[in-house]
Amino acid sequence: MNGFNACDYQFFILCTTTLLYVVSVGTVLLRTNGDAGTFAADHTFRLANYFQDRMVLEADIPGSVLWGYGKPGAEVEIELLGDILLTGINDEGLWKQSLWAGIPTGPWDIDVYQSERGNYTGHVVLRDVYFGDVFLCVGEANMAFPVAKMFNASEELAASSEFPLIRLMRISPDSSFSALPEPRILQNWTIATPDSLKDFSALCWATGRRVSEDIRSRFGQKAPIGLIGAYRDAASPIRGWIPPNSIGHCTGTMQQPGTDSVLWNAMIAPIKTLRFTSVIWYQGESDAALDADTYGCLFKAMVEGWRGNFFREFFGIVQLGTRNSEDVPGATAQIRWEQTAEYGQVPNEALILVFMASAMDLADPESPFGSELPRYKEEIAQRLLAGIVSVLYYRHIPFQGPFPKRIQLGPDNASLCIEYDQQINFTPNAASNFEICCDTPIFRTDNWKDCRIWHNTTSRPSLSAGNTIVVSTPCAGNASASFVQYAWAVTPCGYKNCQVYATDYLGDPKGLPGPPFVLPTNWTRDDYNLV
Template structure:
């Protein structure tokens, strides 16, 4: 296991000793993937001050050599667009020497961030041996992993590299399972190279991955120490990557915010996405899209039988309190609902469910629809488009055909006569499913002891709402679960979003 140090791979070794010699920045290396056309890949590195660096690309298609001058110890080249494929050799040459990247492919680069459920390695998931055996069949899905480092200031380059660019099956066992499977599934549809960049740290809140300007938008101030110190991972593990041209990002985080600035997550998470988009766009000289697609995993489960609203609240806040994405606050985003994938016997704790295949598959559907504009791709479960209440029932109309299993308690109603808006302290009672049709579900309000009807409705509003793939509402195919929601019905004819 090695990091690239002046052309030699030595795992998790500081790159800083190379500065002054002609070499590429830390996250360039043999076997890497660079962003394909129509975007233009950015290459940069270090060299003697004032030196003339000539960059050449040799492979299936030719490009004119680029000549740049080292300024403040750094050189930088933006390539002309290159179609998907390869392999290429990329050479930077100066009077003081040369540096060459071998076996470089062009494809799509996806950044994978978050906390321990993104970090959870492929060797630890269900069917790990089978997945690792399969990985050798995907040599065009390449992986790279940043090492865990903190910084109080914004770093220009990664302090260390954990896993250099690798060709499967090398290092897949130690790589993020969600990230790897997402890339593999994308490749199966797209059939061109995919580059995966993992930068995540277990147990970390969103604040450490956010720049100070993003946090200021949400009224968040400096708190904590170590990996919970605001912006320290933004500084060390995201800011150094900004010059890289990327296609998009996926994210699995939120558990750490269930008990840390929970009430701010509906601001801090969307603000982080907005800020990453702006920063990557600027850092790449406009090559990474200003609205690059961003996918995320909605929290799975933790404590069976828990009465806490912490996980339900974070799931809701992950959608900027809309319940679904993309939405007006979170454009060009996609979400994998995971509350129906609990793992009570996980040896890594229930907070780390081992079924990452379904998580990655749901993310991939979102990416194909949102990032790649594939038509007729169903990528989200049913969400209500109309809710009407009567003295005896609540009638829900969904935005698509549904597959329904009877349930007595996953829907809950807040009875009128209590203080509104309904909250955790309100009187919530079960609303059993009575009838359903192709796009409708009818609930009974018979358990509401107060006159005056229903003040609010919620669905799957608990930490562990159902057993494995056994929630009551799915898409007609039975593949995509309905996301949780909470809805004020004080105006019983109100439609969602109004």
């Protein structure tokens, strides 16, 4: 897989928009007569194409939904666990039926019949179906990065046989001007094996495996986990993933006709009837090369738009990772900030029921696939697990790295104290991760984006408090420090070598990394509504 730099992303948007979407339209027209289908014009009785043998359906409230096609006016009977559910087929040849929540894990066969005047005229059966947790993994190149290329790939592939209840499906990375009734399936539901797993998302798999292991360790039994991959290994700006009419007031310098919602239409809208435990989202690399200023508005619009279409509201994100260089200085760091709606942490009042894993300290500069595609996916999965366990499964374990709760500029203007919300593990580096913006009486900065120069500075842990860092201010003369930023670089540090970490996390002595931030030099956490 070749890496994508900013020029690739600009080229993708500015130079090939017409070609991309001409191809997309052709794909949609081909689907009309292919296995992805549109409405069944001949009224063939069948389920939607992603209901297949060996799948995992969501077990939790409100219960999963089955739907499909058939003869208008006929009835549908669904037989499961000795019970029969009845529904009708409407005038368009569509039917839909909700299952009840809390169905035991399985495996089960689900028989679905079409009935006309007491006679069965159609029958399909789903075999080896389990009920459990289902994760939808979405994003661009880092989410698409396959198991076969990650660190410890051979061990992961060899261990796949130990997880027969983790089932995989992948949606084809298509685009469409309008919402499709069904997606094109690139990989049918399958049991994880070295062959079926090698090209599947490394991050999605590593996260699902850890969830399975966590459930097994707590309950002593293997847990069904469904992993659905809906990602592209090419540049995929966020506008393409947002449902129609959800972008609203978000504007930006890089708007392009025909790009909005095309990925949502082809890859997400067709499966929105499925129930998901959570979305796992890793995207933003292409937007860092395009328009970082608008990303926060677009990301919030996307989350709200998806929640308007899915019942489940949980949303896990990976805060953007590293690369050796960037064409737009500061854009990657700003995307990381915008991914939190400029709060620095999630969940918050703007992004409720969202959890996050940071990837800013997992640099892989020698990656043969490009520095923007680091092979460290197990570490991200482990950090996502903390959010899943705490936010989804209501076990109160730490899932956020240290974040300031108070910043105070000293009376001598020579230093400022940053008090964190937890004990910290401070790593002294040759180059500090902290930078200061200095104001003068002539040039005052009310917004961090207007700061002309950020000054590197030194930092040290407080001698009297285990959760406080003292940062020197390099402002000279009548200048004073107005803003402080931390880890505000495309690659702020080497592998797990940033300055601020939690003291412990699930056996990792390094702990979770403190996320990047940019804040005023006199600030308290009370100014934010973190939930």
